[in-house]
Amino acid sequence: MLYKVIHIGQSIKELVDQKEITIERICNFLNKDEEFVNNVYESKSIDTDILLRWSKLLEYDFFRLYSSHLILYAPPSAVNKPQTKSDKAPQFRKNIYTQEIKDFILKKITSGEMTQADVIKEYSIPKSTLHRWLQKTQQ
Template identity: 80%
Template sequence: MLYKEIHIGKFIKERVDENEITIERICKFLGKDEGAIEAMYDSKSMDTDLLLRWSKLLEYDFFRLYSSHLILYAPPSAINKSQQKSEKTPYFRKNIYTQEIKDFIMKRILSGEMTQSEVIKEYSIPKSTLHRWLQKSDNVNG
């Protein structure tokens, strides 16, 4: 799953198809008609309250897609960290990797799509962290 470009409607439609949820059930749960549901499938973004309802209906945390995007594509820089601490604003720690992110990264390396150095550069993952993941992968597969 690619986290760089998030089209939430497509992800929702995919999950609906996987779970074989009927349009009638969706309409009833969300209080919308079929046309509105179809329009949501075409939407690149949507209101958070609505996304929360979809998450409950489909038993999937769609917000995780956005968290994964932040971890992979918007890690805080050293300058921003010091500013954020002094301003008491929240900042996103890049050292919290979900299993989905680890799997995504490992799949890209093991398939040859990216090299280890490309992953380190593109996603700002520390070399030692990546090597630990690779070691665990070898232990599981070996």
């Protein structure tokens, strides 16, 4: 899966087709009509409450697509940025790389599309972390 461009409606449609879930079941679960469901399939983005319901129905974390995008494509934050006490949002100490992210990065290296140095520079992945991933795949 390419995380750079996310079309959530297509992703939902693909999973519905893969799991062979009927439109009646979807409409009953979401408490919406068939036209609404078809509009979701065509939408590039949807409301988070609706996305949460789709995630429950299809037993898949669609929010992870967006998290993966942030890990791969968000610019790195300032290293010595002072933290203010007025920050109410939780602060995370490090990125959590999903298996899909690891596979995506390792595929780029093994296919020769990118070098290790390119990956470190482009995605801000620590050299030691990348080295550990490579060692685990060689075992």
